[in-house]
Amino acid sequence: MGSSRDSEATDIFNEPELTRSYTADAECYTAQTLEPTVSKLPSLKNSSEYEVYWKPEDPENPRLWPLWYKGVSVVTMSLGATVVTLFSTSYTSGIPGLEEEFHISKIVGLFGVFTYLLGMGVGTIVSAPLSEVVGRRPVYLVSMTVFLLLILPSALALNIEAILIGRFLGGLFGSAVVGNSPASVNDIVSDKHRALAFGIWSIGPTNGPVYGPIIGGFVFQYLGWRWTNWIVLIIGGAVLVLMCLIKETYPPVILQKRAAKIRKETGDPKWWTRYDGGDDFSKRLKTGLSRPFIMLVTEPICIFWNSYIAIAYGILYLCFVAYPIAFQTERGWSPGIGGLSFIGIGSGVLITIACEPLFRKAINSHRKDPETGEVPPEAIASVVILGAILLAVGQLWFAWTCTPNIHWIVPILAGVPFGFGNACIFIYATSYMARSYGIYTASALAGNMFFRSIMGACLPLAGPSMYSALGLNWAGTLLGLVEAACISIPVVFYFYGHRIRKASPMIQAMERMQAAT
Secondary structure, rough: HHHHHHHHHHHHHHOOOOOOOOOOOOOOEEEOOOOOEEEOOOOOOHHOOOOOHOOOOOOOHHHHHOOHHHHHHHHHHHHHHHHHHHHHHHHHHHHHHHHHHHHHOOOHHHHHHHHHHHHHHHOOOOOOHHHHOOOOHHHHHHHHHHHOOOHHHHHOOOOOHHHHHHHHHHHHHHHHHHHHHHEEEEEEEEHHHHHHHHHHHHHHHHHHHHHHHHHHHHHHHHHOOOHHHHHHHHHHHHHHHOOOOOOOHHHHHHHHHHHHHHHHHOOOOOOOOOOOOOOOOOOOOHHHHHHHHHHHOOOOHHHHHHHHHHHHHHHHHHHHHHHHHHHHHHOOHHHHHHHHHHHHHHHHHHHHHHHHHHHHHHHOOOOOOOOOOOOHHHHHHHHHHHHHHHHHHHHHHHHHOOOOOOOHHHHHHHHHHHHHHHHHHHHHHHHHHHHHHHHHHHHHHHHHHHHHHHHHHHHHHHHHHHHHHHHHHHHHHHHHHHHHOOOOHHHHHHHHHHHHHHHOOOHHHHHHHHHHH
């Protein structure tokens, strides 16, 4: 029972997969393929005879699930992310109602966006490493259930304080659905289809904020601000039912549970997996909680991409301040019709998803790395460059066409390249990070979501003052110039990303471990 069987198992699998390791201590994942490095050394602690690992055609292996079930899983996670992100912006449509009922200023009303996104940022840091300890599924189900229950305080609130606190706690728990979903997608799909899967999933989190004011505008106009909460609770309840049908996706937890079951059934404590460690639960959780912050400040890839995605995300949320000014205040549109102004951004996102086959072809046309035989992650940056350019173009286009003297269709059409660029950055920058960090994708993306949530929480608070002082034209121009300057980030990664990856402490550790085995 040696390396020949490992080779056979690897050949049978039609996607990069977890194969057998003879040591639980020497296992690692390469940044290029997300496949484990398989040690040929005998374990000093455990007998290979009792190792629990994936079998060929293993039905519990997420990478070998039927295509239809993978599709259902990705769509369900996308719907969950839609509900959570939709709730972040549907609230903005009802702010005029809050101002009238609770006698508050617009800035105080916008604090509901701030507290919600702040909660999402903090919650991701907790939920992501927790999912790497107890599994994705229990984190999803518990967090989604509590998230829905926490909508009730906002819907029944008698003062603004109850709403702000309820939204912070709601964001805290809802963040698990958005923050961990990319890691689950990464669990079930191969490198070849990852961009497509991320594209399908990202329809939710990228269009959720766009759907918010569209749905919320009409709901507020005809039913009042409280129903902007009830409608999310109803939709979220239906999504929770679908989530109950999705199985665990995190391979280490699946194998550990299988080993525990065998130990219980046989009464033999020798059964083990390569993911078993000597640390207790609290120590493993502590390590998991610290990892996103460590990666956030020490990993060059995380530092650059997190900064860029956070800027794009923050400016996206500024749109929920700028668009009501441009279309409702300046043009006199009703809340419902005003929400329809976001259709341009939503259309741009959908066009990005539809272009995925073209993007995949462009990425795969790049020269393969001779060491790995795979297209290097830097090829993905080529798509981000396109998105970065269109993001700045869309922002500047809107800035100088949003005044009432220009036909309303022109600034709405500016949302198409803006939405296209946002989606490109979100999907393909995330894909780049997933390619780099393997089974620690959840921690890498947790740091990313924390940083971008803080930016998305803070910028809208500055929005009213900025637009009042500079006007829609010059405020939009300033944002467009910032986005234009940020084009240099994907350009640098496209040409020098391989050097940046080699400078990554975590990737260096992976390579040293791989060389040692």
